[in-house]
Amino acid sequence: MTPLLLFAVILVGASVFVNGWTDAPNAIATVVSTRVLHPRLAIFLGAIFNFLGVFLTGTAVAMTTASIVSIDSGTAGLITLASAQLAIVLWSVSAWRFGIPTSESHALIAGLMGAGISLNGFDAFNWDSIEKVFWGLFISSVVGFVFGLYGTKLVRFLSLRARRRSANRFFSKGQIVSAMLMAYTHGAQDGQKFMGVMYLALVVGGVYPAIEGKMTIPLWIMVLCSLIMAIGTSIGGYRIIKTMGLDMVRLEKYQGFSAEIVASFSMLAATKFGIPLSTTNTKATAMMGAGASQGIDKVDWDIAKEMGLAWILTFPACMALGFIFASVIRSILI
Structure with missing residues (x-):
């Protein structure tokens, strides 16, 4: 393994850690804020279901992410991947400092695009894959809010005749299921993206053969990245949970359940078609919609x-x- 390849792999690991630190907590924000689960238990269960999401959902999202820009083999390709990871880490840690959840998915895609421009110009872009990215932006922003709003209203209407105690008991149990489904879909989306990038770095560096057809990520990469993500979540999760689940909007149990179900199924549908979207945006806009179902003033x-x-x-x-880092590293190595 060359020093540049080792550097790129370490940076991917750092990005996975940052994703767990700043992004994965969104999956469990509502189940913690409604006090259904203790943060430690939520993080532990979330890590398990995040791994299952990676392991069981295929690699369509990873393939789309890996093909956003043309990545050459050897030094140029490793520079592209390393530069994108540096962009993610710097941007995400800066946002975390202020307790603002950002999208590591968008940071990854944008970092790859910027690095690709530095090395190969706009010819590096694969416009079919980029079109899927913009569909993901629409789904995570507009669809998340609209479905969160009307999905919550539907759930409230269906439970009008239920006794409050019985309804709370049902939605408390339901939120455990919906939160774990949310963690599962986080693995299906963000887990796929970053594990796919780590595998791609090893392919570009010559450790694994070139990808032909479907991408098959080795089990050890899945396990390693899942563990790194879980550690990141356990260390830095509460600040993002507080912003999402306590400061931005306070949800009742049925609202938290509705937001998670809506966000999860939106992400599962996108995953099926290989559309990379932001788990942060999808969950946050669904939570906004769920809160706004009781009045627009319920959201900060x-x-x-x-x-x-x-x-x-x-x-x-x-x-x-991504452009700056790629230009600097290229000037040093090439």
């Missing part, structure tokens, strides 16, 4: 605006960072 829109601004800035900022 100042915090929502801060999050929205961070999401908007992620693409240009990480593209610029």
